[in-house]
Amino acid sequence: MKNEEIAARFNEIADMLDILGEETFRILSYQRAARQLESLADDVEELVRQGRVDQIPGIGAALAEKIAEYVTTGRIAYHDELRAKFPPGVLDLLKVRGLGPKKVKILWQQLGITDLDGLRTAAQRHLLQRVKGFGEKTEENLLRAVELAKEGQARAFLVDAARVVGSIVAHMHATKTVERIEAAGSFRRMRETVGDIDILAVAKDRGAAGAAFVRMPGVVETLASGETKVVVRLAYTDYEGSPRTIQVDLRILDPASWGAGLQYFTGSKDHNIRVRTMAERRGLKMNEYGVFRDETRIAGDTEESMYSALDLAWIPPEMREDQGEVDLAASGRLPTLIEPTDIRGDFHVHTNATDGTEPLEAMVEAARRRGYAYVGISDHSVSATVARGMTAEQALARRDRVRSLNRGAKGFTVLLGTECDILDSGEMDYPDGVLKELDYVIASVHSRFTLPRKEQTARLVAAVQNPHVDLLGHPTTRQIGWRGPIELDLDEVYKACAHAGTAVEIDADPRRMDLSATQARAAKNSGCTISVDTDSHASGNLDWMRFGVGTARRAWLTADDVLNAWTLDRVRAFFA
DNA sequence: GCCGTTTTCGGCCCGACTGTTTTCAGTCG
Numbered sequence: 001m002k003n004e005e006i007a008a009r010f011n012e013i014a015d016m017l018d019i020l021g022e023e024t025f026r027i028l029s030y031q032r033a034a035r036q037l038e039s040l041a042d043d044v045e046e047l048v049r050q051g052r053v054d055q056i057p058g059i060g061a062a063l064a065e066k067i068a069e070y071v072t073t074g075r076i077a078y079h080d081e082l083r084a085k086f087p088p089g090v091l092d093l094l095k096v097r098g099l100g101p102k103k104v105k106i107l108w109q110q111l112g113i114t115d116l117d118g119l120r121t122a123a124q125r126h127l128l129q130r131v132k133g134f135g136e137k138t139e140e141n142l143l144r145a146v147e148l149a150k151e152g153q154a155r156a157f158l159v160d161a162a163r164v165v166g167s168i169v170a171h172m173h174a175t176k177t178v179e180r181i182e183a184a185g186s187f188r189r190m191r192e193t194v195g196d197i198d199i200l201a202v203a204k205d206r207g208a209a210g211a212a213f214v215r216m217p218g219v220v221e222t223l224a225s226g227e228t229k230v231v232v233r234l235a236y237t238d239y240e241g242s243p244r245t246i247q248v249d250l251r252i253l254d255p256a257s258w259g260a261g262l263q264y265f266t267g268s269k270d271h272n273i274r275v276r277t278m279a280e281r282r283g284l285k286m287n288e289y290g291v292f293r294d295e296t297r298i299a300g301d302t303e304e305s306m307y308s309a310l311d312l313a314w315i316p317p318e319m320r321e322d323q324g325e326v327d328l329a330a331s332g333r334l335p336t337l338i339e340p341t342d343i344r345g346d347f348h349v350h351t352n353a354t355d356g357t358e359p360l361e362a363m364v365e366a367a368r369r370r371g372y373a374y375v376g377i378s379d380h381s382v383s384a385t386v387a388r389g390m391t392a393e394q395a396l397a398r399r400d401r402v403r404s405l406n407r408g409a410k411g412f413t414v415l416l417g418t419e420c421d422i423l424d425s426g427e428m429d430y431p432d433g434v435l436k437e438l439d440y441v442i443a444s445v446h447s448r449f450t451l452p453r454k455e456q457t458a459r460l461v462a463a464v465q466n467p468h469v470d471l472l473g474h475p476t477t478r479q480i481g482w483r484g485p486i487e488l489d490l491d492e493v494y495k496a497c498a499h500a501g502t503a504v505e506i507d508a509d510p511r512r513m514d515l516s517a518t519q520a521r522a523a524k525n526s527g528c529t530i531s532v533d534t535d536s537h538a539s540g541n542l543d544w545m546r547f548g549v550g551t552a553r554r555a556w557l558t559a560d561d562v563l564n565a566w567t568l569d570r571v572r573a574f575f576a
Numbered sequence: 577g578c579c580g581t582t583t584t585c586g587g588c589c590c591g592a593c594t595g596t597t598t599t600c601a602g603t604c605g
Contacts (some may be wrong), residue, residue: 017577025588029577060578098594100603135596185605198605224604226593231604249605251592269605276589281581287590 003044010034016082018101032058041522089115097145155193157510160238177211178203184265188317189552192513196247213250257289259302264288270322325373340549342559347376348533354379355387356537366539376415381429383421392434415439426462435468440575444473453487463502464502473512498527503563508534508548517554531563533572
C-alpha cells in the first residue's frame with residue numbers, strides 16, 4: 001500500500017511549508033491528510049482507480065490530484081520542487097525538542113546550520129547566543145535535545161507504556177497527593193506504539209502532586225513545571241531489556257472538568273476536531289474544561305456527559321480516530337467491541353520443544369489459570385531452523401501427552417496444532433498426512449521476506465487455500481523498529497482467506513502487532529475471521545492478549561468476529 | 577489546503593509553559 005509513502009511526503013511538504021512561513025491552515029491540511037492516509041483501512045491506489053480519493057475526509061481536489069500523481073508516477077512534483085529548496089538535514093532540525101519552524105529558519109538562514117551535527121557544533125561554540133531570541137538557556141537545552149533527536153526517539157511499545165503507566169499510578173497513589181489518576185492519550189486509545197504518556201489527575205494540593213511527580217524514580221529531566229501541567233522525561237527498561245526514555249505529561253484537573261480533560265487528552269486530534277465542530281454547529285463551545293452554552297458549563301465532570309451533551313453515545317477510546325465513529329455514535333449504531341473478558345483461549349503458543357522457554361505442561365497450566373476454556377499449542381515446523389523446529393514425527397508424538405492432559409481436565413481443553421512454515425512457493429512444511437492429524441494449523445512466513453509482491457502474494461494465497469490450513473500467522477511479518485512488512489497484496493490474501501475459511505491473525509507480540517488495526521479492519525471488511533493470539537514463548541507472554549484485544553478493538557471487531565472468543569464447539573467446527 | 581442545513585468566501589482551537597523579552601514570541605500538544 002502506498003498510503004504511508006504518500007502520508008510521509010505530505011508530512012514533509014507540511015514541514016517545508018512551515019519553515020518557509022506559509023499559511024498555517026494550509027500546513028494543517030497536509031498534516032491532516034497525512035494522518036487520514038495513515039489510518040485508512042483501504043488501499044489508496046484502489047480508491048484512485050475508483051475515483052473516490054476525494055471522499056476521504058480532509059482530502060479535496062488539490063490533494064486528491066497529488067495522490068493520483070504519486071500513484072501513477074511515483075512522485076509528487078510539488079514535493080520535489082520544495083525539496084530542491086532545502087539542504088538535506090534541515091528538516092531533521094524540526095525533530096529537536098524546542099525547535100519549531102521559526103527557529104529552524106533562523107538557524108538555517110542566519111547561521112547556515114543545515115543538520116543536527118552543525119547545530120551541536122554551533123551550540124558548543126556558543127554561536128547561537130548571538131542571534132535574537134536565542135539565549136544561554138536555549139543553547140543548553142538544545143545541546144541535550146539534539147542528542148535525543150540523533151537517537152531517533154523511538155516510540156514505546158504499548159506493553160512497555162502499560163508498565164510505565166502502572167508504576168506512575170502506583171507512585172502517585174503512594175504519595176497520597178492525588179485523589180484520582182488515569183492515563184489518557186494514545187495509550188488509552190491502545191495504539192500499538194506510544195510517543196509519550198499523558199497522565200491526568202485530580203489533586204487538592206497541585207503543588208504537592210507536581211512535586212511528587214518530578215521526584216518519581218526514573219525521572220531524568222524536568223521539561224516543564226507549571227500549575228496545571230508538569231512534563232518529565234522518564235527512564236525505563238523495555239520488555240527486551242534495553243534502556244530507554246519516554247516523555248510523560250501530568251495534567252492536573254478540576255473534578256468538574258475531569259471528563260472534559262479525559263475526553264480532550266485522549267484524542268485523537270481528528271476525533272476531537274470532528275466532535276468540537278459538531279458542538280459549534282449547535283452553538284456550544286467545547287474544550288478541555290467542558291461543554292459550554294454561553295458561559296455556563298453544561299457538561300464536563302464525566303466523559304459520558306461530554307458526549308451526551310452532543311446527543312452522542314459514549315465512544316470507546318480505541319475507536320476515536322475520526323474514521324466514521326462519530327456518525328455511528330450519533331445514530332446509535334456503535335458496534336459492541338470485543339472485551340478482554342470475551343477471550344476464551346489463545347492459539348499461538350510455543351513451548352521449549354522449539355524456541356519457547358517452558359514445557360508444554362507449564363504453558364497449558366498458565367493458560368488454564370487465566371480462566372481460558374482452551375489453549376492451542378503451536379510449535380515451529382522443521383524448516384524453522386533458527387527456532388529449532390520439530391520434525392513431523394516429533395510433532396505427532398506429542399498427541400499422547402495432550403490426550404492425557406485433556407483426560408484429567410474438566411472444562412479446559414488443549415488443542416495440538418503447529419505453526420507450520422510456508423515454503424518457497426506456498427507449499428507447507430509438513431505433508432498433508434501430518435497436518436490432518438493435528439487439531440489445527442497456523443501457516444506462517446519465516447523466510448524469503450524479499451520476494452516480489454506478485455510472487456509473495458501468490459505464495460500466501462496458495463498457503464491459505466491449503467485445506468488443512470486454518471489460520472494465517474502474523475501475515476505481514478513486520479517487526480516494529482526492525483523489519484518492514486513483506487511486499488504483499490493484502491486484499492488478495494484477505495479474499496483468499498475469506499473464501500477458503502482461513503482465519504487471519506492479530507499477533508500480539510509487541511514487536512509484531514501484525515495485522516495492524518487498520519489491516520485487521522480491512523480483513524474483517526473482506527469477510528475474514530480474525531484470531532487474536534500472543535505468539536507466547538513464555539507463560540508471562542500470555543498477558544500480551546490484552547494489547548492484541550486493544551488492536552482488535554481499534555479494528556472495530558466484535559466478539560463474533562474473533563475466533564478465540566468463540567466456544568470450543570464453534571472453534572472445532574471452524575477447524576474441521 | 578479543506579469545507580459548507582447560517583457561508584463558494586471566510587472561517588479554520590487555543591491554552592499552558594518557557595525563555596527572552598521589556599510586554600511577548602515560539603513551541604507544544
